[in-house]
Amino acid sequence: MNHKRLTYILIIASPFIAGFASLFLGAYDISPLDILSLCLHRLAPFLQNPDMTKQAVIMDIRLPRIILAGLVGIALSTTGVTLQGIFRNPLVDPFILGISAGAAFGCAVSVAFIPEAPIQITAFVFGCAAVFLAYFIGRTQGEVSRLPLILSGVIISAFFSALVSIVKFLVDPMKLQNIVFWLMGSFSLANWQVVKIVAVTLTISLVPVFLLRWRLNVISMGEDEAKSMGINVRRDRIIFITASTLAVSVAVSVSGIIGWVGLMVPHLIRMIAGPDHKSLVPLSMAGGAAFMIIADTIARNLTTFDLPVGIITAITGAPFFIYLLKRGGQESWGR
Amino acid sequence: MLEIRHLHFKHPGAAPEILRGVSFGVKTGQMTALLGPNGSGKTTLFKCVAGLWLHQAGDISFDGQDISSLSPEKRAWVLAVVPQEHEPPFPYSVFDAVLMGRASHVPLFNSPGRRDREVVQQALEAVGIGHLHQRPYTKISGGERQLVLVARALAQEAPLLLLDEPTSHLDFRNQIVILRKVRDTMRKQGLTVLMTLHDPNLAMQFADEVVMLHEGREIAAGAPAEVLTAENLRRMYGIDVNLINYNGYKVIYPRVEHD
Numbered sequence: 001m002n003h004k005r006l007t008y009i010l011i012i013a014s015p016f017i018a019g020f021a022s023l024f025l026g027a028y029d030i031s032p033l034d035i036l037s038l039c040l041h042r043l044a045p046f047l048q049n050p051d052m053t054k055q056a057v058i059m060d061i062r063l064p065r066i067i068l069a070g071l072v073g074i075a076l077s078t079t080g081v082t083l084q085g086i087f088r089n090p091l092v093d094p095f096i097l098g099i100s101a102g103a104a105f106g107c108a109v110s111v112a113f114i115p116e117a118p119i120q121i122t123a124f125v126f127g128c129a130a131v132f133l134a135y136f137i138g139r140t141q142g143e144v145s146r147l148p149l150i151l152s153g154v155i156i157s158a159f160f161s162a163l164v165s166i167v168k169f170l171v172d173p174m175k176l177q178n179i180v181f182w183l184m185g186s187f188s189l190a191n192w193q194v195v196k197i198v199a200v201t202l203t204i205s206l207v208p209v210f211l212l213r214w215r216l217n218v219i220s221m222g223e224d225e226a227k228s229m230g231i232n233v234r235r236d237r238i239i240f241i242t243a244s245t246l247a248v249s250v251a252v253s254v255s256g257i258i259g260w261v262g263l264m265v266p267h268l269i270r271m272i273a274g275p276d277h278k279s280l281v282p283l284s285m286a287g288g289a290a291f292m293i294i295a296d297t298i299a300r301n302l303t304t305f306d307l308p309v310g311i312i313t314a315i316t317g318a319p320f321f322i323y324l325l326k327r328g329g330q331e332s333w334g335r
Numbered sequence: 336m337l338e339i340r341h342l343h344f345k346h347p348g349a350a351p352e353i354l355r356g357v358s359f360g361v362k363t364g365q366m367t368a369l370l371g372p373n374g375s376g377k378t379t380l381f382k383c384v385a386g387l388w389l390h391q392a393g394d395i396s397f398d399g400q401d402i403s404s405l406s407p408e409k410r411a412w413v414l415a416v417v418p419q420e421h422e423p424p425f426p427y428s429v430f431d432a433v434l435m436g437r438a439s440h441v442p443l444f445n446s447p448g449r450r451d452r453e454v455v456q457q458a459l460e461a462v463g464i465g466h467l468h469q470r471p472y473t474k475i476s477g478g479e480r481q482l483v484l485v486a487r488a489l490a491q492e493a494p495l496l497l498l499d500e501p502t503s504h505l506d507f508r509n510q511i512v513i514l515r516k517v518r519d520t521m522r523k524q525g526l527t528v529l530m531t532l533h534d535p536n537l538a539m540q541f542a543d544e545v546v547m548l549h550e551g552r553e554i555a556a557g558a559p560a561e562v563l564t565a566e567n568l569r570r571m572y573g574i575d576v577n578l579i580n581y582n583g584y585k586v587i588y589p590r591v592e593h594d
Binding site: 088089090211212213214215217218220221224225226227228229230231232233270274275278 | 385386387406408409410411412414415416418423424425426427428431434435436438439441443444445446447487491
């Protein structure tokens with residue numbers, strides 16, 4: 001019991017520890033002393049004059065980037081857990097179901113052709129289109145079976161990726177460069193304005209998911225069973241899918257396509273803390289934030305360039321997926 | 336009392352009617368078994384009563400209240416379904432699996448509370464699997480898993496229990512264990528049970544009443560010893576059977592031609 005509690009506390013604390021450590025890592029040297037002097041200056045401005053460059057690096061570059069990475073990590077892992085629960089399928093996440101690709105197409109359209117439309121709105125509209133298409137194609141005889149759902153996600157992903165290619169082909173070269181870089185998935189454009197937008201939308205979308213999380217247990221037993229236990233499955237599914245799509249769309253609109261996080265984090269947390277969604281959802285939120293902060297810290301420190309973090313997650317994600325398939329076998333694929 | 340009157344059902348677009356005016360009653364505090372060969376409409380009838388499929392004509396009422404138009408939540412207060420045992424996608428603990436039965440009593444934005452946990456503990460003990468509560472639901476035997484589903488239905492605290500072929504995946508021993516547990520709990524808690532069964536011998540031994548279904552209609556209903564006659568069984572299953580009297584029980588024995 002105590003051991004379990006300690007594990008939970010460690011997981012919840014992990015994004016704060018990772019975020020704090022990440023402040024000191026980067027091209028420009030920052031020491032704990034600099035942070036201390038910055039805090040002191042904030043509390044008592046008359047005391048001393050801190051180094052303005054260091055202050056700018058901490059406050060305007062690293063801190064918003066770390067917070068944004070954490071928020072996007074929360075969005076992706078929470079939606080991963082939610083989608084796995086409602087589709088009773090441990091192998092889906094927003095990336096596999098095509099939500100990311102749909103949202104990316106929405107963003108590309110907005111950037112390329114209709115700059116007056118807010119990028120988050122177009123991302124959400126096409127993200128919704130993608131997930132509901134994948135859902136209806138994958139739905140056979142009243143139930144959403146595992147393999148058909150994954151296949152229809154693959155189809156939808158491919159379809160929207162093709163549409164993105166059309167946009168890339170048609171758009172002028174200056175904008176093309178932006179789109180291509182942003183699609184790789186990166187936090188290099190983080191600033192406080194972006195952090196605010198993401199924080200507000202994530203609160204709106206993830207609060208219902210958080211409050212309804214226990215019901216994911218019941219829904220994961222299958223549509224008929226959940227219904228006979230008194231759950232309004234259709235209504236709850238729509239709430240969960242819409243909320244997830246909103247969260248993912250906003251994440252994609254600020255940081256591009258970062259795959260596999262929604263698959264890896266919930267699996268790791270499930271191995272540590274068990275499958276009960278009551279604890280799985282909050283722990284995946286914390287785990288997702290920590291994972292993303294660590295991945296982004298690696299991305300910006302691995303080479304002298306600022307690598308897109310999407311590349312890092314894809315490189316770790318593919319072997320992880322293969323491992324799940326090989327280990328789980330029947331358990332993963334099921335019927 | 337659960338009453339089913341003149342129930343008609345066909346799949347949208349499909350030509351043949353599966354249920355063609357089924358009528359029967361399930362008496363309060365009794366165990367009624369629904370018998371019928373594959374294709375007789377047994378499963379369809381079960382799904383209609385459970386509220387999963389909507390019939391086109393007729394009505395289903397419990398204690399005078401029409402239950403087919405209720406919301407899932409309100410229906411769950413009246414009837415609890417015990418599905419056939421299966422493996423869930425995630426290895427929930429036995430306790431968490433039974434706790435799901437409380438869904439209709441937990442407000443939308445809440446999680447189960449202390450009273451829900453107490454009810455679950457009682458349900459686990461009622462079917463005798465209290466010691467399994469920490470075990471993953473995926474790592475117990477098929478018979479134990481079926482008991483978990485019974486406990487889950489009990490935790491729902493509905494007066495009517497619906498069991499979908501509770502013995503179909505079980506070995507010889509566990510078939511008896513399950514039915515005995517269900518019958519004992521039913522008596523103790525004053526529940527009403529309707530279950531579908533494949534084996535008429537189990538119906539003979541356990542059921543208070545039997546409903547025999549053939550081509551979407553009931554052909555006989557009543558006490559097992561009275562309605563499970565060689566004539567009715569032949570008509571329903573399309574095979575010849577012998578009935579052997581033993582210790583006041585009748586044993587149904589299919590006639591097999593040997594060369």
